[in-house]
Amino acid sequence: MNYRQARWERETDDGETVAEPLLSEKGTETVTHEASSLPDDLTRDELTLPELSEPEVAGHYTRLSQMTYSIEHGPYPLGSCTMKYNPKFTEDVAAIDDGAIHPDRPDEFAQGTLELLYGLQAFLADVGGMDEVTLQPPAGAAGEFTGLQVAKAYHRANGEHEQRREVVVPASAHGTNFATAALAGYDVVEFPAGEDGRVNVEALEDAVGDATAALMLTNPNTIGLFERDIEEIADLVHDAGGLLYYDGANLNALLGRARPGDMGFDIMHYNVHKTFASPHGGGGPGAGPIGVVDDLAAFLPDPHVRETDDGEYELYEPENSFGKVHGFHGNWLVLLKTYAYISRLGDSGLKDTSAMAVLNANYLASQLDLEIPYGPFHHEFVASAGDTDAAEFAKGMLDEGVHPPTTKWPAIVDEALMTEPTEALSKDQLDLLADAFAAAGQKSDEELAAAPETTAAARIDQTSAARNPRLSWRDLEVADD
């Protein structure tokens, strides 16, 4: 494909070539607070910030937007990120004025919001085969933290917290699993995958025991394979007195076809910005509700929504709640979009989502001339760039007008290209994406080193950025002086 991202070039007053000057390079103002009604010793001496007209601001951000590749430009197959189309109407739903309320409203003034949240709790519980769901965690990693806090509270209530100091995680798990366990104060026990890319039950037996608080698992796992021994794994963990945690990053593969609760999971998080299409916004916000089985429901965060005998909705504190993971009720706007998406699709659309996501991954894989060592995979697959550095391979794909897959992870595949097309790509887009893989694969090392050439920036020197951190326009001014 012949492709050029928008690119501007101009020189700043200091002679530096930039695409778009910083707001601070366009005009600033310094204000003082002599006229403030506060005494001098309570105010700052002065404040300097950009000072621009609305036309200048609008032009600035419009140009910046055009130097940002997005889902609507074309394929964005980042594995594990589920970059699917975000329906437009959910933005209109998020803008409904009656929904713009303060979090401390008394329940009787927030019945609509509470009913919607209650409905979403119930729906997500159904999708996951769980008994109760909290919507408070503001992202997937926050959901993981919430889940481990629930596990911790449960073990504390059973007098086993001091003994159960370990969280068991497969080597190929998402980085957040390890980091979350550490944040919650647990020691991480890592165990290797089996030769077939799935959990090696024998290796797991060695890793699980009296000290196990929980096992965190993704299913399908990070190379797209269903953990066929999941029931045996669940028994193993439960027999040891531990809890089984489901990382919901890959739930898009199973929507309406299998439920973590039925597999024996006790706790799970939902990445609703992945599975249920709320926009990723350049890195967030997402939302990471968690579901739990009945035995754990009393430990969920405060507050929780329930229906009263009168058919009203109210917030309450679960009996043994461990407290809060967000200052208020989580990322409301994201939850609202999730509710809208689910209502639009219904049963048939949701089941079709997993079907088309898995078909797309399999079709795309069939069109690639790359080794895919593990299968059968579902919504995503991990191809190998072979003798080529996967990160370099990705730069070559950028020039074909697509976003490359996740690279160099998981480590179980050499030079991994972790690819998740999602259900939202048409066959035509998948063919374009396959062409982009092929084009990158035909480039020499030298050509890859020179890539990308069509994007707003050419190859960026990462080492210099880290060695000499310049993290604000103030740092750039200091560098100039």
Next chain:
Amino acid sequence: MATHHPEFESDVQPRDQGASSPFAPHTGAEVAAMLDAVGAESVDDLFDIPESVTFDGEFDVDAKTEFEVVSEIEDLLGQNADAVEFLGRGHYSHYVPSVVDYLSLRSEFLTSYTQYQPETSQGFLQALFEFQSMLVDLTGLDVANCSMYDAATALGEAATLAARVRETNGETVLVPDVLREGKRSVLENYADGAGLTVESYPTVDGNADLDGLADAADEDVVMVYAESPTSRGTIEEGLSAIADLAHDHEATFCLGSDPVALALLEEPASVGADVVVGDASVLGLPASHGMGLGLFAVKDDYLRQVPGRLVGTSEDAEGRRAYTLTLQTREQHIRKERATSNICTNQAWVALRTAIHVASLGATGLADLANDCVDLASEAAARLDSVAGVTAPVHDRHHFREFVARTDEPAAEVVDGLAERGYLVHEVGDHEIQVCVTDMNRGELDGLVAALREVVA
């Protein structure tokens, strides 16, 4: 392309036509061709799920048209009773200019993700760099990251950072006794994993009681936290003294604030703050049921311990300025259990909105807004104080956006009486209510005062 009309009854099953999700583009012919290419008979054959865990039930959710969904949600949210909110205590709304919506809703911003490929993500990276830069200007500190979830989680991250940077082990985080309960609960959960406990120091009239704080501080303290404005709306007057006290104990001084207050109040760096946290979505988001944007800024010494994403500048192969995520060896996807935090997805799009809001206000507009927050609180307190049976403000302090008022009648009755008349305020003590006034509700102040007169009469 397939056309999708799930609202119409059809003799042909959708699956035969292709995808039945309106957001999957497949026609029946395409599905057939793709299955051929894969060598599968049906899509179901592609699933490798053991039968024992296969789900064949229904969720009993009917597909709806877009119009039906929008109508349903409008009706549902319409059940939120009409009321004028004079509510604050950590979630504030200011008018958000239209330009913020129109620019941030551009699909390039809305539908991209974390900038793992910087060459094709320069625009968003620059916007985040500018967001960081604005917070550096506002705090006077050296480094700001490009977002945490909200003020409470940012405070939790600050505590774990404080424990990591301290040369000797400590066990305690000190917070004001008036700290909002929910925020304290989040902090306690982050602290728990790091082996820290949270303890209170006393306050006088909303602000830190410096003698009480001195008594509470010992060699075990890893962090002292203070807010300005406080959760009772007062402007803290002893920030430098609090910082000195913290530093005397080798503890981190963490200050909680927000970008509007920072535009006017003492610059955190100048009073000795090591970390600044707070909710930056006071600019950029309307009332959002508590959804926020955690701001997180630190002095240079703590750079390698910062949680979350950082955008820095570099050069591209053609010698031009370029932006990229940097110092990623702090983060979970590289460092796993030794990462500075588990955060991955953050609030980047809200940060973009906040930056656009700041850019459209400019230094002058932001300073004006901040001064309004002082003057409106003071004006509103005087108005309430004129009502017999009400004393406002309770605290003999300067205020920002909100204040506490004493009512001769029990506060619960006053709050209920006002709610019946369509005005919402906080109940914060047996005879104390809290009232928050911004540009959004100032026009309703006459109504609030009239209702209050009726209620306390």
